[in-house]
Amino acid sequence: MPDAIQLSHVSKAFGSGDARTLALKDATFSAALGELHLVVGPSGCGKTTLLSVAAGTLAWDEGDVTVLGTRLNDLPQPKVTAFRRRHIGFIFQQFNLIPTLDLVENVSVPLLLNGRPRREAEERSAALLQRLGLGGRERKRPTQLSGGQQQRVAIARALVHEPPLLIADEPTSALDRETGHQIMEILSTAARSPNRCVVIVTHDPRTYAYADRLTEMEDGRIAGVHQGQVLQNFIASHH
């Protein structure tokens, strides 16, 4: 399967002097279209940093980053922004829905950013909310919903412009077990229909079973990449 994300020998440091932290150390990572790819590891090991670099929201120090065939190294900042706008859907741990906007308005943002007319944007958003089980709540505010419902709105927002790459940082950590499973089901479906690359950073071993591939990180390095039987063994050892 073609690579959606290709990081090779990427390093990233925060701060300087004594406060300098190497968040990524010579990390090489890839994720493919059509797969749900988990990134796991202990807190502070660099998962979010890896994801941010891959999503083009964070500048890195060394190495090459190619996303969906575009080498981000060579791209000026406004082009990177435009690239994110068209090709990437984002799901955040804290949902990050805008509290003063209703659900349809929240979901319509990526379409509006891509220049779609307001009417079309709202119709498509409402239809997607409906499909994700939020029909009839379109004009509610995010704060009137439960955490799981809010995360579904966030997923709708990430998918509404049908980006080939979906990026999620700890999408289930703020949710209870049952809701977490529902969210993973939706994301896992999103990875397959149509072919899409879904990269999820997670702490949560209960989500491991949804992975097609799993990258393990440790202290800024890639500690291992598991799939197939090895992945099954890894999952078993973490239950």
Added chain:
Amino acid sequence: MFHLALRMLLGDRAKYLMLVGGLTFSALLMTQQNAVFQGLLSWTTSHMRNMRAPIWVVEGRVQQVNETKALRDTDVNRVRSVTGVDFAMPLFQGVLKARATDGSEKLIQMIGLHAGTLFGRPARMLSGNIEQLRVANAVVIDELAAERLGRAPAPGQAPRPLAVGDVFEINDREARVVGLCRTERHFFGYPYVFSTYDQALQFAPRQRKMLSMILASPRPGVPAEVAAAHIEAETGLKAYTVPEFERSTLDWIWKNTGIPASFMTTILLGFIVGVAIAGQTFYSFVLENLRNLGALKAMGASNGLLSAMLLLQAFTVGLVGYGIGLGLTALFGLAVSQGGQPPFLLQPAAVLRTLVAILIICFLAALLGIRKVAKLEPAIVFRG
């Protein structure tokens, strides 16, 4: 996205009201103070509009129309003989004490006009006849004088203004009202009482020199400034055309009184209050929305778009606040236009200047947010 920017702004009721309130206050302070100031400035030259003379001849040191330094009686004839001068008439003006019909003392602006021509006569008579001024002890008074010198028919009742035929005293001399006229309020705030020049000298306390000013007019076809220049050259007196005297009067006010400075201070304060409230509130609005703005940035909103959204939000509260502020100023103006006090002159230029000031305030407020957003790393939204 712009409709969402407005929704985000209106969604934060408290900040929205705070912003609009602050900018309303600022706009109100700026326009209202400016209008009162301009009104006051217009009073400083109202005397010229009341007298309507094209050339004002005064003692050499006089810089403004509300100041009198007496001339010699012979000066009138000297001015009359200047080339280019059609005619020149003496004018007496002085603040005198009058006794109202209820016995109280009031200050009045006494004007003595040349008896033959009554040059400088009020533009608008409301009742009576100005020609009657030539009768002994006759005066024509303006509405303010009629009101101030009037008497209540019975205790506790509203005073009845003086009317034609009524009598009062100026400096213990009887004055008989033969006409009522309309004037623009004098800078000193005293009501106008017109009489002939010679009659005015009877009312006024005797002094060595009594001629206050000479009102002159150029010959047909001679521009006023040319005639004025001739007068100055040939008599050594100061001769002002109307625009010159207005400018000189305003200059004098700016240089010699604290009036402009105090108004400017208040207007500046309005601006600073606007900057402080709008800047502070808008910045905290941006800070509170930083995660949302970061999320928008991650999703691909450019700095340009986010800046435009912030500008739209800032200008929206600015225009709403400006509109309300201007409305309140107009209401204030309407209220005082009945009483004629304080002075009030709302000029289109001032209205426009306030708009520009408010837009600058909003631009500055938005700029703080724009700087913050430009530096914002979209990656922050991934952090807890």
